[in-house]
Amino acid sequence: MVENKTRAVQTELEAKIGDKMKQLNQKDREKHAFFAHLSSNKENLIDGTVVIFNRAPLNVGGGYDTASGKFTCKEDGLYFFSWTTLSNSRKDFTSALFVNGNGIAENIVDNDETIDTMTGSSSAIFQMRKGDVAWIGVVGAEGTYLRHTWTKGIPASVFTGFKID
Numbered sequence: 001m002v003e004n005k006t007r008a009v010q011t012e013l014e015a016k017i018g019d020k021m022k023q024l025n026q027k028d029r030e031k032h033a034f035f036a037h038l039s040s041n042k043e044n045l046i047d048g049t050v051v052i053f054n055r056a057p058l059n060v061g062g063g064y065d066t067a068s069g070k071f072t073c074k075e076d077g078l079y080f081f082s083w084t085t086l087s088n089s090r091k092d093f094t095s096a097l098f099v100n101g102n103g104i105a106e107n108i109v110d111n112d113e114t115i116d117t118m119t120g121s122s123s124a125i126f127q128m129r130k131g132d133v134a135w136i137g138v139v140g141a142e143g144t145y146l147r148h149t150w151t152k153g154i155p156a157s158v159f160t161g162f163k164i165d
């Protein structure tokens with residue numbers, strides 16, 4: 001009798017542990033995160049141009065495409081995006097985060113009257129649905145200059161995003 005009860009408890013515990021392991025494995029599969037930067041400077045990009053951050057040393061989940069510069073959501077959820085742009089002396093660079101063509105957040109480096117190099121960062125959290133597409137695009141006539149690096153080849157203009165929950 002006691003032995004049967006012990007066995008029943010053991011079976012129940014094993015089932016619970018099994019479920020928990022499944023949940024943990026599921027969590028591993030659902031990771032989505034990317035970090036991208038540029039391999040060269042960009043000049044005179046016209047309004048609406050997609051900024052193609054063509055190097056992605058990190059692309060967990062494979063949602064970011066270095067050929068198009070676009071991130072395609074593979075799983076519904078809250079996503080955090082951040083990007084930084086470095087302009088040049090007396091050059092502007094204004095860009096925005098777009099999701100399915102809608103402007104979500106803008107990043108303005110208004111540097112055309114400054115003899116120095118300026119950087120700007122913006123970020124946003126967005127409720128993404130599977131199939132939604134996010135990218136950084138040039139806004140207005142201010143896609144004048146985007147530096148890929150400043151010193152020692154370290155990426156200075158970057159685009160990153162990840163699923164929060």
Ligand SMILES: [Ca+2]
Pocket residue numbers: 110111112113
């Ligand atoms: Ca200005």
